[in-house]
Structure formats: structure tokens, C-alpha cells
Amino acid sequence: MNIRIFDTMQQASAAGAEIIAQAIAAKPNTVLGLATGSTPVAMYKELIRMNKAGEVDFAKVRSYNLDEYIGLDGTHDQSYRYFMDDNLFNHVNIDKANTHVPCGTGADHAADAKHYDEMIDAAGGIDVQVLGIGNNGHIGFNEPLTPFTSMTHIVKLTDSTREANKRFFASIDDVPTHAVTMGIHTVMQARSIILMAFGEGKAEIIKKTVEGRPEIAVPASLLQLHEDVEIYLDEAAASKLS
Numbered sequence: 001m002n003i004r005i006f007d008t009m010q011q012a013s014a015a016g017a018e019i020i021a022q023a024i025a026a027k028p029n030t031v032l033g034l035a036t037g038s039t040p041v042a043m044y045k046e047l048i049r050m051n052k053a054g055e056v057d058f059a060k061v062r063s064y065n066l067d068e069y070i071g072l073d074g075t076h077d078q079s080y081r082y083f084m085d086d087n088l089f090n091h092v093n094i095d096k097a098n099t100h101v102p103c104g105t106g107a108d109h110a111a112d113a114k115h116y117d118e119m120i121d122a123a124g125g126i127d128v129q130v131l132g133i134g135n136n137g138h139i140g141f142n143e144p145l146t147p148f149t150s151m152t153h154i155v156k157l158t159d160s161t162r163e164a165n166k167r168f169f170a171s172i173d174d175v176p177t178h179a180v181t182m183g184i185h186t187v188m189q190a191r192s193i194i195l196m197a198f199g200e201g202k203a204e205i206i207k208k209t210v211e212g213r214p215e216i217a218v219p220a221s222l223l224q225l226h227e228d229v230e231i232y233l234d235e236a237a238a239s240k241l242s
């Protein structure tokens with residue numbers, strides 16, 4: 001793991017955007033693995049700025065998002081499809097047909113999940129995977145104790161995750177109980193990974209992620225077993241590192 005600590009979230013996000021821009025410059029049809037949540041928003045804003053300035057061209061880029069809530073279709077403003085359109089895709093020259101978010105509303109979730117992994121394989125695998133991290137160390141929606149070998153699958157969200165995400169919904173009862181997520185193995189197959197974490201609230205889990213031993217109780221700690229991982233932090237998220 002290569003850990004970089006930046007003074008501010010903006011600086012870390014600009015550096016993250018630079019990694020993506022360089023990947024696209026080297027391979028115009030780069031396959032990006034993308035994440036939702038508040039963490040990557042500033043990086044997406046920077047990519048939008050760079051795209052408008054002619055510094056990055058999404059024309060041939062393909063993308064696969066990590067996860068989606070079960071039961072929310074793309075018109076729901078808390079669905080991750082809506083989030084991606086709103087925070088990135090609608091503002092850059094990406095071909096929407098080349099953007100993929102797992103389907104949370106199909107008739108056969110298991111078949112849809114399997115098909116998602118097959119599509120990623122057919123695209124040649126993920127070149128750069130962007131990750132945030134949940135307070136309990138989840139990546140995507142891979143909650144603690146998710147098997148290391150997991151591929152895209154359906155998960156029951158933990159109470160702590162639903163609690164953390166309820167701020168986006170009218171009440172806790174409106175937070176979906178299940179989600180579809182790329183598995184740990186799906187993520188580990190990416191050629192390179194960038195995980196970002198900002199703010200004091202992430203300091204404890206970042207310490208476990210990078211200084212603890214890799215264990216399925218802290219899904220993000222398993223990234224220690226991947227050979228090309230960048231961890232970009234602001235001062236606050238890095239404040240508990242020894």
C-alpha cells in the first residue's frame with residue numbers, strides 16, 4: 001500500500017483525479033471501477049473541470065460501479081445510478097451506454113450479479129478501481145466477514161451502515177435493507193486501486209485498514225494483499241496512524 005497524506009481533501013481529490021486522467025491518457029478506453037458516497041465527490045468535480053478544460057477525454061472510457069441499493073431504480077434520487085449521472089456522467093463526454101451500475105430492480109438478482117461480473121470480464125477487467133470506506137471498513141457494500149472469494153452478490157446491510165446512510169433518506173425505514181455489490185474478489189481483481197478517506201470520523205478505521213493485520217472482519221484491510229493500492233488521506237483521516 002502506498003499511503004499519501006495531503007493537507008486537504010481538495011488536494012487529495014485532485015491527486016486522485018490526476019491518477020485517473022493519466023490512466024485514460026495512456027489507455028483511452030480505460031475501464032474504471034467507480035464508487036459513490038461523499039468521499040469521491042470532490043474528485044469527480046475535478047474530473048469534470050479537467051474534462052471541460054480538455055485535459056481528460058472520456059469518449060471511450062468504460063465504467064463499472066461498485067454497488068446499488070436493491071429496490072431503487074435509476075430515477076430514485078438516492079439510487080447510485082442517479083448519483084453517478086448527477087455527480088459525474090451528465091457533466092463529462094462519457095457515452096452513457098458505456099457506464100454500468102449494478103441493477104437493483106431486476107427479477108433475478110443472482111443472475112444479474114453473475115452477468116455483472118461477466119460484463120467486467122468481457123471488458124477486460126477493471127484498470128483503476130476507486131474506493132471509499134465505510135465506518136466499519138466496508139468497501140462497496142462488502143460488510144465485515146464477507147468472504148474473500150466473493151464476486152458480485154446481494155448483501156443484507158448492517159444496522160450501522162443503514163444508520164450511517166439514513167441521512168440521505170426521509171427516515172431509517174426508507175433506507176433499503178439490501179444492496180448488490182461487487183465482491184471482495186471482484187475488487188481485488190482490479191489492476192490498480194485508489195482508496196480515499198477524509199475526516200476524523202474515518203481515522204480509526206483507516207488505522208485498522210493500513211496498520212492492522214489483513215482480516216475479513218475489516219474488509220478494507222484485505223487491500224494490503226493487493227500489489228497496487230494507493231491510499232489518499234487528508235490530515236484528519238490520517239491522524240491516528242503511528
Ligand code: GLP
Pocket residue numbers: 035036037038039040066067131132133134135138139140141161165
Ligand atoms: C456507502 C457506499 C460505499 C462508500 C461508503 C462511505 O456505504 N456503499 O461505497 O465507500 O458508503 O461513504 P462516504 O464516502 O459518504 O463516507
